Amino acid sequence: MPPRNPGEERTTQMPPVNRPTQREPELITHREPDDEFLMAGVADDDDEYYDDEPELTEEEERRLRKKKIWKRVRIGAFVAIGLMILGPVIAIAVAYPLVEWPRPNEIADAQDKTITLLYSDGSEMGKITSPGQNRTMLTYEEIPDNVKNAVMAAEDANFYDNPGFDAKAIVRAVWIQATGGSSGGSGLTQQYIKKATGNEDPTLTRKFTELVKAYKMSNESDHNTILTAYLNTVYFGRGANGFKAASQVYYNKPMKDLTPSEAALISGMIQTPSWSEDEEYAKKRWEFVMGQMLQKKWISQADYDARQFPQPLPFEQTQPAGLDGPLARVSQQVQNEIDSELVGLTMEKAQKVGVTVHTTIDPKMQQAAVDAVNSVMDGQDAELRTSLSAIEPQSGAVKAYYPGKDGLKGIDYAKGTIQEAGSSFKPFDLVAALKMGKGIGDTYDASPRKIAGVEIRNAGNTTCGKQCPIKQAMKESLNTVFYDMVAGPEGTGTKAVADAAHAAGIPKIVRVGGQDKQTLVGEGGNPPTAGISIGADSAQVRPFDMASAFATFAARGIYRAPFFVTKIVGPTGDVLYQHVDQPVPAFDPVETKSRDIADNVTETLKDIPSGPIACASGRPCAGKTGTHELPGSVDQNSKAWMVGYTPQLSTSVWVGKDQGNVAIKNKQGNPIFGSGLPGLMWKKFMDTALAGAQKEPFPKPVPLGNFNPPRKSDPPSTPPSNQQPSNQQPSNTQPSNTQPSQTRPTKPSGCGQIICPPSGQPDPSEDPGTGGRNPGGG
Template structure:
C-alpha cells in the first residue's frame, strides 16, 4: 500500500470558518497586533480603518439602545400590569365620605349628615339617564365606549406639555377615574411621568377587568362637580335642586362641562363656554339634534347658598344624635362608618306625631320663661317605635328627653305593680293620713297640703287618684320592699339605674319618685307604653331600617323589638295582662281629675308628678305621662340657668305642677294627634285582690262641679292651690332627716294642681331644624 501523504496540502476548512465580511479586516483581532506597532506612524489606510472600527461600535450601541427603548417599556408595562391593583367603586366609596340620610318612617326627608368635603350619593349605571352619559362623553371622552382605557396620542401630548412646563391633559374617563380614586395627581417632574405611566397601566387593566358600564358608574359616583357636590346625583341637586332622572340635555351638558374645572363653579363666563362646547359636541356625535341645540337655553341654577345642606339644628339635632347612638349600640357602626357607606336611615319618627308634639310645646310654652326646658317622647305601644322626640330647642345643648330627672308621683304606678305581683290590688286599704312616721325617730311623711281626707282606710285606687304619699310610702316600705318597686319599674321598661350611681342606695323615697330615683323621659314613655300594651314590653327604638345606597336592607330592627315580651309575669300571660290592666284602671280617672282630659270622651290614662325644689314651696321638676291603647306620651319639665337648677314658675309667677304646663302640652298633643282617629277601649278590667266599691271615696260623685276652686282641695287634690299651709306637693315632711336630692326635706312630688294661666298666642311651629318662636 502507498503510505499516507503527510504535509504539503492545506488542512480541511473548519465548519466555523468563514470569509471576512465586507467591512471587516482579516486582522480585526487586537491580539494580532504587536505592541511595537502602536508607536509606528499611522498610514492613511490605518486611520480609515480605525474610523470604520469606531462607527461600527457606535452602530452596535445604537442597535442595542433602540432595542431597549422598544422592548424596555413593553417589559415594564407587562411587569406593572401584573403588580398594580385597580380600584373599584366599592373600594373608593369605602375611603370617601358620603351623605348619610335620615328619613321619617314614611320616607320623607328628616335630615342629612353631610361630610366636610360635601355631598355624595351613589347611583347605579342603569339609573343614570342616557342624556347624562352622552353629556359626560362629549365633555371628557367621546370615544369612551371603544377605547382601551387610554389614548396614546393624548398621553404623548400630555408628556410633551409637561416637558414644556404646561399642564398634562389628554386623559380618558378611565384614566381620570384612576387619578381621582387613588388621589395621585402629581403633575410635574419625574413623579409626574411615573404617575402618568402607572395611570395608563391601571386604566388598561381596569378596561380589561371591568365593563364600560361599571367604569362609568364608578367614575360618575366619584368625581367632584363643584358646589360641594361629589358624584352626579349630588351634582343634580346642588345645581338644580333636581333628581338625576329629571335632568334635561341642557342641564346635563353644564354638569358634564364642569368636570374639567369644578372649582370654577362661580365663574359664569367659564360655565357658559363649557356648556356651549359640550352642547356642540353632543350635536356632532348625534346625541342632540340641531333643532334641539338651536332651541336650548343655558340652564338656570339654584342659588349657591342653597346647594349644600347645612348642619341640622334645633330639635332635629337631638333626634339625629339619638339615632346615631342607637345605631352604634345595635350594630357597632359609628358615624364615620355610615359616611363611608352613604347609608340611608329610616327612623320610626312619625311626621304627624312630631309636628303635633312640637306644635303643642310651642303653643303652651310661648310667652313662658325661656329657662324652662320641656322634654317630650311619644312611643307606639304596639311596636315600641318612638314616634316623636323633643329634647329641647337647642339641638347642641342638653337633651331634656334623655336627661335623668326625678319623676315624682308619676313613679307611683310601679309601687302598684309590685303590689299586684303579690296578688294584692286596688281594694287594699292603708292609712292615708298625712304626717305619718314610719320609722321611730325618722321623718314624718306628709301628703300635699297635709291632706288626710283619704282617711285611715284609704283604698289604693283612691290613693292613686289623690296621689296620697303616705299610702305608697307604706306599700314600698312595709308591704313589697323598695327592691320590688325598682324591679317593677325595670320590668315595665325603665332602663335608668335606680338607687344612685351604684344602684344600691334604694330607700322608701323611690315610692314617690324622689331620693336617688332619676329616670329619663324616654324611660317613662316606654314604661307607660307597657301598661298601654296590656303588659307587653317592647324596647323603645328610633331606627327602623338602615339601607344601602342601592336601597337594599343592611339592617332592620329585630322582631323581638316589635313583638315584645311579657313584662310582669313571664309564665302566666293572663296574669301579666291583668297586672297592666289594673294599673290602667287606677290611672283612668286622673286626666279628668287633673283638668286635662282627652277630648270627645276618649279614654286616656295617666299620672302627674312633681319634685320639690330644695326646702322651698316650689317645684324643681314636673311631669305628665299618659296613654291610650295606641300612643304613650311623656312630658317632663325642669328649669335651669347656666347649668344651675331653678324653681319652676310660669309667666304669672305661679308654681308649675304636673297638671300645669306639662299636662297642658300632653293634653294638646293627645287631642291634636288623635283627632279623627278611632276611639279605642282598654281590655275588660278584671281586678286582682280585693274589689273596689266604685262609689267608695269617689269624690266626683260626692260634690258639685265647682271647677278648680281651692275649696275643693280635700276632695280633688288636682287644684290650682296646693292647699292650706302651702304643702310640699306630696313630699315627705319638712323634717330635715329625710334624704333626697331635693334637699334635706326630701324629694317633692305631687298632686299637681292645674294652672289657669293663658299660655299666650302668636304660635309658630318650629321645624326640626329650629326657626320657630317656640318657648324661648
C-alpha cells in the same frame, strides 16, 4: 488440525476455584420418617447456638419504643417547621402579582357620602353630611409631627421599622387570642388596607390577603406615603374621615394648632371610633397614647407629667349644619343607633355606602310636639326647659321627639338628663304591690303620720277618709299610702319597686353628661331608700324612659325597647338592616299574668287625666302627674311631670331648669305642677297627634287581689300581707328608715347644671284635678 496450546485446553472436569463443596441432596423418598423431626431439632439447636444477641428486658424495650417515637416526632416537627416557613413564602410569591393595594385618592372619593333620613311615611326628613365632605388630600409636609407621632403611638409605634406588617405584633396577637383575649395584630399599613377595602371579616383568607397587599404597598411606595394615605382616609368617629376633619369635630381647630395631648386623644379613637363619646374609654386610650409617645421620646417627661385630659367639645357643637331644632337631635339618635350593636352597622360604613334610613318619626306627630310646646310655653319664663317624647306601645317606635328647642347647641332634655320623677313614679309601687298579692281595692291609713320613723304628709284637700283604697290614693297621689305600701311593716320593700320600674322600661344604666350612671340604686349600689316610693331619693330617671315605661302599661304588660330606625337601605335598594319586633312580658314570665298586672295599674290611672288635661272628645286616656319639691321649701317645686297614654301612644312631658335646684313658676308667678304646663302640653299634643285615630278603650282588667274597695258601711280593714301569687315572693329588702332630706346636699365642685345627678330629697305631691299641694311627693 493445528496443534493446541496447553493453556487453551478445556477444563470442564475441574471444580470452581474456592467453591465450597455442597452435600448432595437426598431424595425425599430416601429420608427416614423421623429425619424431619430430627432436622427441625437440629435447626432449633443451631439457631439457639448461633443467636449471640442477649434478650431485651421490658424496660429496655420501652426505652427503645420511646426512642423510635421521638425520632418520628422530631422528623414531623422539622417537616412542619419547614412547611410553616416555606408555605407562606410560596403563598405570598403566588399572591403578590395578583393583588393591588387601594390608592388613597380613590378611597377618599368613595368616602363621605350623604345619608338620607326619611320620616315614617317615606317623605324626606333631611340629610346627614360628613364633616370632611369635599375635603382636599393633605401632603406629608402639611401634617404636623404631633399628629404623625400620636397616630403611630396609637396604632403602630414601630411603623418605620417594619415591611408593611409587624411580625412580632402578629405573633403577640395570635398568642392573646389563643389565650382567650382579643387583639388584631395589624400594623398601620395593614390597617390602611383593611379600612380602605372595608373588609373586616375575621377570617384567615382576609388577613392573608391584607398582609400581601400591605407588603406590596410597602414595596411600591415609601413609609411617608403610606402614613399620609392613612391620615387622609382613616375614620376617627363623630363622622370624620381623615385627621383634618377629626381636628374640627373634636376641637374645632386646624391640625397645626393641636397640642400633643389633643392629637393623642383623637388618635386613640381609631381603635373603636363608635365609642368616641364614652369618656371613660376616651381617657383610657388617651393615657395609652401619651405613654407610648413618652416611651418613643416624642414628648418630654415634663410634658407627660403635666398632662391634663383634653376634653373635646360636645359632639353636638361640632357637627356640620344640616337638620336643626329638635330634628337635629333625632339625627343624633339615628346615628347612635346605627353605631350600636342593635343595628350591626356603623356610621363609617353607612357614609361609605350612602344609605337611606327609614326612621320611626311620624311627621304629623313631630309637628304636633313642636306646636304643643311652642303654644303652651309662649310667654313663660325663658329659663324653663322642657322635653316631650312619644312612643308607640305596640312596637316601641319613637313617633315624636322634642328634647329642647336649641337643637344640638343645648342639652338633650329627653335623654341627656336625669330627674326625680315625683308622684309619676308611684305606678311602679303598685306593680310591686300587685306582684306581692295586693289589689287596688286594698285600703291604707291615709292620715299624715310617721312611717318607718319618717314623717310623711299629704295634701290638705284630700277627699279620702282615714282608710283609703289604693285606686283613690293613686288619683289623689297620697304619699302616706304609697310610703306605707313600700316602707311599712307589710310593705313590698324598695328593691321590688326598682325591679318593677326596670322591668317596665327604665334602663339600669343610662349615659348622662358623657358618663354612665346606675339608676334606681342607693349609695354605693345598695337598694334605694324608701323615698323611691314617692319619686324622691334615687327615683331619678330620664324623661324619655318614662314614656317607654308607661308604654309597657299601654301595651298590657309587654315591653318593647324604644327605637328610631325601622330600616336601612343601600344605594341599589338592598336592605342592610330591618327592625325586628322583640316583645317581652315585663312583670311576669307568663304573659297573661304580666297583662293582668298592667291592666290593673291602668285601671287606677284612667281617672287622672281630667278637667283641663282630659283628652279631647272623650278619648280614653290614662296617666300620672308628678312634682318634685324645691329643697328647703314647703310651697315651691323644682321639676314637674305629666306621663300618660292611650292604647296607641305613650307620652312623657317634663319641665324644669338647667340649675336643677331653683323654683319653677309660670308667667303668673305661681308654682308649676304636673297638671299645669306639663299637663297642658301633654293634652295639646295627644289631641293633635291622635286626631282622626280610632278611640280605643282600655280592656277591662282581670281583678287581682282585693279589686273592689270596701263599702262605706263595712268596717275598715288592712289586707293580709301573706296573700301572694304562688310564683311570686315578696322582696326581702328592708326599706331604709332614713328620712328624705329637705335640703339638697352640696354638689361636686364645678357642677351646677341639670345633668349633674341631683340628690336632694323632696316630698311634694299634688291633687291633679285641683293642683292642691301635697308636700311629700307629687
